[in-house]
Amino acid sequence: MTHRSEPFAFVRDLATRWDVIAIVIVIGLIAFLGEASRGLLEPLAKLEATPLSLDPARLPFYAARTTLRMFAALALSLLFTFTYATWAARSPRAGRLLVPILDVLQSVPILGFISITVVFFMSLAPGRVLGAEFAAIFAIFTSQAWNMAFSFYQSLRTVPSELTEAAASFHLSPWMRFWQLDVPFALPGLIWNTMMSMSGGWFFVVASESISVGHTSVALPGVGSYIALAIAERNLPAIGWAILAMLVVILLYDQLLFRPLVVWVDGLRFEQEPGGRPPRSWALTVMRRSRLVSGITAAFYAGVRWTSWAMPVDPSAPRAESKPVRHADTLWFAVVFVLVALAVWHIAQSLFARTSISEALTVSGLALLTMLRVTVLIALASLVWVPIGIWVGLRPRVSGLVQPIAQFMAAFPANLLFPLAIYGIVTWKLNPDVWLSPLMVLGTQWYILFNVIAGASAIPGELRYAADNLQVRGWLWWSKVALPAVFPYYVTGAITASGGSWNASIVAEVANWGRTQVRAHGLGAYIADATAAGDFHRIILGISTMSLCVVAINRFFWRPLYYYAERRFRLA
């Protein structure tokens, strides 16, 4: 499979003032939520943890609960995608702010945020457990929605103009156009991004099921809580059972959902890419034979037809272009201004008012440490996986075998493997500042691998034959042929890996084995500590710092590199 998402295709500028506004608004929102949740923490202190059992027989039930959470979040993410992205794409005025906000939200470390949302949602829901469920689902939602919305937004902006003109000239109503043109056009990209997001989501669902904020601890029935309990009880066999259960779940998800969908949308593609084997799925073949798919498709179109019948007709026929309306502009800017003012006020209140210079310096120092860790590890992972990925990608048979495994590994929640590593560190008394670090890339390195494989298998045969013909070998071949050809793909993978590693630092820099705690110094550990202590002011400070770091690295390192790669090395 040679799919490749385009991380920065939505904006070309390095930074605009709308980015600054977006950063202020998002951090303001975090500060607001944090402040609001702080007051809610006390009455929840008495919440009891749901009793869990380490009996392996309970695991199928726990796995089912975990999967259910995933799909609930997926439904929410789709809803968000269809509304937010459509709004951003249809209204250029709103899009200027909504798109940067999405970009900043993408950089917010979800794991640090869970503590805030847990408290917030538990205070909202009448039944406490329901609140915790909401919080867990929300955490998965935040790991999926931004990415999906981006993909959809990007597709909406690139619908070929003749297709939209055809829709307009044949009088399709906006509702009909959305379902008959926009959604089908965006579907291949959206499905691919959804699958990638879900892969990331497993990591967060596991992390968000068992949460303790201050004195409040919640354990929802699920694989994540099961493993947390196993860690607390130092039960190594139970951890093995949990890993096995997760393997089975992901295998089923991959074979029964991911693959069939990818194969199905491949038929919807607007451009048929020449060459390359079309993806295959045994499950889809089975479903097609059982007429399940055609039944669902028919029902979907019937639904679209029925709803477009029921929808009111737009009295004014839509124009392909519309004139800007003055007072709407003014109103919009007023709203943005108020939002920014509120955000600044919250930031000032909860961040600046309570942060001493020394605290700020400490946090900056810790951020640098974590940054060092992420950089070194991404570099190491690249050194290992780029040559391997190229080797694999150039051999169709091998890549047919390895590519699904790499994608599978990316989906597997790496935090399930943490206990094994921590067990090792504790047993052999290794230096945690060094040896905890690899955990950060444990789950994210696969993005580098499968993107490089995709890149290498996309090298046109003639370019390879030309190199063979000229007897280009050894380092010359790597430096002039292979590495430049996969570079754009590598950058795409590395961006995902880097962002994911920052996020993982929150669970990777501090780890427990029973009552023994292993800790490294870094921003992730700082946030984890603040969460455990229920210190909302430090949580907000930590999350804001990390978000700013990720945004800055994206803007000033990855994005320029991405455009450079696109310009220099893109095979037209």
Place this chain on the structure above:
Amino acid sequence: MNTAPLLALQDVRKAFPRADGSELMVLDGVNLQVAEGEIVGLLGRSGSGKSTLLRLIAGLAEPSAGTLSYLGAPIEGPARGIAMVFQSFAIYPWLTVFENVALGLQALRMPVADIRQRSLAAIDLIGLDGYESAYPRELSGGMRQRVGFARALVVHPNILLMDEPFSALDVLTAETLRTDFLDLWTEGQMPIKGVILVTHNIEEAVLMCDRILVFGSNPGRILTEIRVPLPQPRKRLDPSFRALVERIYVEMTARPAAGAPGARAERFAGLGIGSVLPRVSSNLLSGLMETVAAAPFNGVADLPNIASDLKMEIDDLFPVAETLQMMRFAEVAGGDIRLTDTGLAFANADLDERKRIFARQLLNYVPLAAHVRRVLDERPSHVARKSRFLEELEDYMSDEAAEQTLRAIVSWGRYAEAFAYDDENATFNLENPT
């Protein structure tokens, strides 16, 4: 009886706002009436605004000034009764042939039985019988465009708009579709009353249209109107057919009178540094000079002949011919191209000599090239940023045209070895790799 014409356009103008607040005029002073039973051709080169005009008629865009009316009523948004066929077919790849055709009727909320009956009739009429359940990706280009026609005809429009409907097809397929369409039209089998065809193919216009409006560029406007009195079916080799083709070539190569309206950034007209330059590679320039210099042309060629010999459309051929004219390699007038002495010398020279001749003509007759060279010579570092020239050009033309013009200059400058360009740093310099 309703005496209003099918379609009437009066003083239509279309301008796009530019970033600096000024306007880019793409269409000016267009007047047009379409009567029942007519096929009207809009013929012009790319950038002459003919496709923009079609979109105004389709109600997909709004004019900046002037009025458009359909059966006496002003056009505000896509009108019922005006259907369009697109250059890239614009059929939805996720819908079957039948669903694509039925889409327009569903939008009109017709009863399901009627939709079915009318769609099948349209599919039948256009020769797609048997393909109802196929997806577009299974069809050839010609079959896809047939879907485009069926989808337009199924809504029973009065006016059919066609935006270069055959230009994305190969020659044989295009010819088949044209003949099939003309057969249906002359037999009155289609529900349409008038057709507007946008094309840049002169022979296609003469073959299909009753009336041809020739468009000029910058801003787009109607240069002249040519009636085609030949009866259908027309034969390309008919002397009267050839004469009409020749006449259109003459019209299209006529040089604009000095001070003609809208000559602001007319290609090559002013010849200041503000001229928009086409991206024509030195290979094309050499190739055309060689062809015209060789037998049977021996230095003078009839443009229609050379176009059919080289299988070039006017959009390919005219820019090359005009560039040769600009550099004084050739004279283009009256539908002919005649090489100058310099042009003949170039055609007979070896590579090094050619480069010398090309450099001389480039620096003498292309003011922008001379300007770039002068700036580089004057600077001690012999380096100048691309953005510097880009900004100068943008005073005269759109950003896109400025970018294209600079690319042309880069390519010609490189061939002539008059200056070098470093894409990495976006700078011009005088270095040659040693």
